[in-house]
Amino acid sequence: EPEVTQTPSHQVTQMGQEVILRCVPISNHLYFYWYRQILGQKVEFLVSFYNNEISEKSEIFDDQFSVERPDGSNFTLKIRSTKLEDSAMYFCASRGTLQYGYTFGSGTRLTVV
């Protein structure tokens, strides 16, 4: 069964450093997303991406965040200057059409120290 692949599985970074989280969505999917889950809290929406542009973003997704689909297969989330409160599990997801369910990756656990 097709999978969404995320790398790395765990990243530790110092506060103020830039991080890039990488995702390879399912190849024929059209909609791409990033969600995050702070320990003990709900999974929350960050951003959706369709047709090579952001279609919606949450209040969390401020100027420190950006997304890119540089080569038609990878989908990246960049955090420019990490804060302690950015520590969370970050999930990438994709879906073929709006009628289909989401497929999530296994997540990247980001720890900011």
Place this chain on the structure above:
Amino acid sequence: KQEVTQIPAALSVPEGENLVLNCSFTDSAIYNLQWFRQDPGKGLTSLLLIQSSQREQTSGRLNASLDKSSGRSTLYIAASQPGDSATYLCAASGANSKLTFGKGITLSVRP
């Protein structure tokens, strides 16, 4: 703004019991509703997807129902097993396509 609630937060049952996990949502204008399983420290595994026009979906020992008018969905697990122990999340998708999650129900099935 959509809000999704799952109560109780945790549930412990003996092996073999049939059980129902509840999910409620405030905005009935959903596109579909999806149930996920999450093992500790792991990703989200999709269990069942119910379109807004459907009433229920079944996969093996799992059955999910949807009642849009009352803003409720249930996940029924038949003959529970210790391997079913995990956190079960429901999430509603609106026309804008983003998912709104509940906080999940942590299920423990005792041998």
